[in-house]
Amino acid sequence: MSISSETRKRLWARSGNRCALCRLELVRDDQGSEPGALIGQEAHITARNPGGPRYEPVPVDVRDGYANLVLLCANDHVQVDAQPERYTVERLRALKREHETWVRDRLRPKTPAHAEATRVVPLRSGDAVWNVMSGAHAYQTGAPGSLPDDVADLVDDALQVFVDCGEISEDITAGGLRAVRDAKRAIQAELDALASADLTVLGGRRRGEIAPGFTGDIAIVHVVTTDEFRTLTSPPESDAPVQ
Ligand SMILES: [Zn+2]
Structure with a gap:
């Protein structure tokens, strides 16, 4: 087996075309008649072969x-x-995660000063998350700042599944009711995993400027700890404004 093209695309996209260590751009422009070059490499965290760096039998x-x-x-x-x-292995995973978060933060839509406050509510079902994510033009995600590595991975995975579902929601919907049900089930599995780590998902939609001159629907999903959630929802409200 080799790396699938889907995995490759995902890696390049989430890395924002930059090295996770030095953030160098990985696609070099053409120089006159000289063609540009790809200097990015999909490196294995755990080596492919026994004896390789960080090898573990997986x-x-x-x-x-x-x-x-x-x-x-x-x-x-x-x-x-x-x-x-x-x-x-741990250091490389952490570097990758920090880098992908850095990319995501930079591509996050700028919030216009006059944007109306958005009401986010707890999203407790695959259905609820799907309704927020599907058909949105942009996504804004958030997660607690300091989490143990394994929990941070869990949060990253969940947010990625939510955003993936949003990004391909048209395709999923075109695939019929069953495809939508499968997507909601995949979301539900992530919600369950988050709940078992004492995390709650808040989300909502708002209109906002996505690119100059283009206003669209922004889906917001924030993972919060149960403690943060309590603070946010301390009386009398059951939902909380974000930004
Ligand atoms: Zn580099």
Whole structure:
């Protein structure tokens, strides 16, 4: 097995075409008659082969799966593989996560000063999340700042599933009721996982400027800890305004 093209696209897209370590741009423009170059490499966090850096015996689909890859420039790929003690599995995962969050934050739609306050409500079912995400033009996600690694991974995965469902919601809907039901079920599974980690999802929709001159629907989903949720909802309201 090799890395699927879907996994590749996902990795490049979420990395914003930049190295997760040094943030160098990975697609070089053409220079006159010289063609540009791709200097990005899909690096394995846990090596593909025994004896390779950070090798652990994992199933082949996991090895070439999204979670085991990090997008790096050629130089950093060499360095990371030459220094597995410095660039441990945990460190690489954390670097990847921080980088993807950095990309997401930069691409987040700017909120116009006059934007009306948005009311977000707890989203407790696959149905509720689906209704917020489907057909939106942009997505705004949020997560608690300091979480243990495994919980942060859980939150990242859940938000990604929510956004993915939103981004391909037209395709899913075109696939029929069953496809929509499957999507809602996938969302529900993420909600259950979050709930088991004592996390709640708040969400809503608002109109806002997505690009200059283009106003659209922005789907908002914020994962909050149960403590934050209590603070936000302390009396008398059962839902809370965000920004
Ligand atoms: Zn780099």
